[in-house]
Amino acid sequence: MDNHVIEIINVTKTYNKGKPNEVTAVKDTSLEINEGSLVVLKGSSGSGKTTLLSLIGCQTKPTTGEVIIQGKKVSKLPEKFMNLHKRKNIGFIFQHFQLIAGMSVLDNIMLPLIPEGISSKERYRRANQLLEQFNLTHRREFKTSSLSGGEQQRAAIARALINNPGILLADEPSAHLDSELTSSLLDHISRLKQSGHTILITSHDPDVYQKSMVDHIFEMKNGQIISS
Amino acid sequence: MTLRTIFERQRDIIDYSLQNMLRRWSKNTLILIIFIVLVFIVSSVLFINGSLTKEMMVTSMDLPDITVQRIKGGRQVNIQAPDALEIEKIPGVEAVEKRVWGYFYQETLQANFTIYGMDLDQLEKGEYNQIVDWKSYPDDIERNPDFRMIVGHGVLELLKNIEMDNTFLFFQPGWQQLISFDIIGTFRGETELQSNDMMILQIQGARKVLELPDNEFTDLAVFIPNPEEIDNIALKIQRLFPGLRTVTREQIKNSYASVFGWKSAFVLSSLLAGIFAFLILIWDKASGLSLEEKREIGILKAVGWDTALVLQVKFWEGLILSGISSVSGILLAYAFVYWLRAPGLKQIFIGWSTIYPSFRLTPDVDFKFLVLIITICVVPYLAVTIFPAWKAAITDPDVMIRNI
Incomplete structure (x- = not known):
């Protein structure tokens, strides 16, 4: 029996509705992803991959349709509960890492724990564990702006994992990495998959979606999934 | 959430706010300086006015009835x-x-x-x-x-x-x-x-x-030994001796108070243009969120912060900055007026000849006035800073981060 951890049902997302710059990024799209699988959303730039990922990652709400994560209709939840659900279940790695410049690596990684009211001792314990796992311990007090691309990437993954979420979403994770760093990233992703995480990656990089560990590939064009 | 958790979270938010302020030290230092100058000017004038009025009220006790x-x-x-x-x-x-x-x-x-x-x-x-x-x-x-x-x-x-x-x-x-x-x-x-x-x-x-x-x-x-009789006797003198004018101690006190009040208003009005310019500068610096600040709010929302939590950060930032400014401005004004004897400003308030008294002003701090000054500094500043942050925080993080 399929165990859908992510369900997208007839979702449409229109930005700037009613304004001259109105744009529909995702059109009447449906999608199901099983628990523990590694799925890649591929497609050219502007095909709607990032928007679909944002909808799944509770970064925005659909204009119409439903987003169901782990059985909960998150698109219908009020902000407070949606955020709670997001913190507990979803880790998001952004395309440009989206670390706060001027803040240390350690503080950036611990950011998602502040709303949880977790004690500082526990926060440091979790963050240090991830820093070690991603080989960033020596950079813990460095400002993120002084890190290399690969280090920033690892810091972003560590931040996404700090709440130990079941689902990991990564938007073009290899877009700013060279082939060596991409390979290292895929190793990390592979380990995360082995540890039971459900992973959804957007990418137009064959190095990513042609890997054997990928369970499923969806292709998007003009805001719709055209093949799976 | 337990009380301890709420307390710890609040401490973390304050920590984060302080970090945020330090990261934007140049902008915040500028606002802080302007704010301190504003509070200093207004407080100095009001301190001098309060002390001189009090001094006059005390010395007026020696005046004839x-x-x-x-x-x-x-x-x-x-x-x-x-x-x-x-x-x-x-x-x-x-x-x-x-x-x-x-x-x-x-x-x-x-x-x-x-x-x-x-x-x-x-x-x-x-x-x-x-x-x-x-x-x-x-x-x-x-x-x-x-x-x-x-x-x-x-x-x-x-x-x-x-x-x-x-x-x-x-x-x-x-x-x-x-x-x-x-x-x-x-x-x-x-x-x-x-x-x-x-x-x-x-x-x-x-x-x-x-x-x-x-x-x-x-x-x-x-x-006149009986204070209740003063007005009646003054009236009697005027009726019995139409060529005489009477001035009671109360009337003199009121005129002192209005003279100093008028002088305060005059000084503050003279400085109004400067105060107004400073206010516009503060408004401009505090109310506009830069693209970077908007992006940061987007990141916080993206990693699961609620709008209320983002506003708490901005609230603490505003409170710390305006609180420090108003308290510093008041303390500096206190030192300027009561320790340095308000050079340059006291002369406007006292005397009309070239012989200005060099006496030390006696502190007369009206706590209602202090609360009022802090309130008029803190509340509008909080409103000015929180409103744009709220506008950014209610926007989807997706929109903020991708700048759609």
């Missing part, structure tokens, strides 16, 4: 001795003091002195003895007892410049000769607000300098 003047053609003229006798007969009046006083303009010093005629022997024997530093003279010099005087500290300092700090020579162009007065004492510093520009002359000598005939006086000081 009613001052009676004769008015002719709308001007004050000398009052006659019989008027005093008639007023003394009014039931309720305890005593009527006939006063001799006026002003003397010293051209070389370009200073106006307040001259008051008194019986200095009585003063030396009475309670006022304690507020004068008496000078001693060698006994072999013969002196006219009618030409002695006690001067305020400011007068003495000025007279030192023209080497007349032992003997002062009064002269007016119409006079045939100089009138020489021995300075037999100086008023002590604590009475400086009233005595700084004052010369207390032996009454006979004062009449010479003020050109006041023997049976005439400048005005009358009426003393």
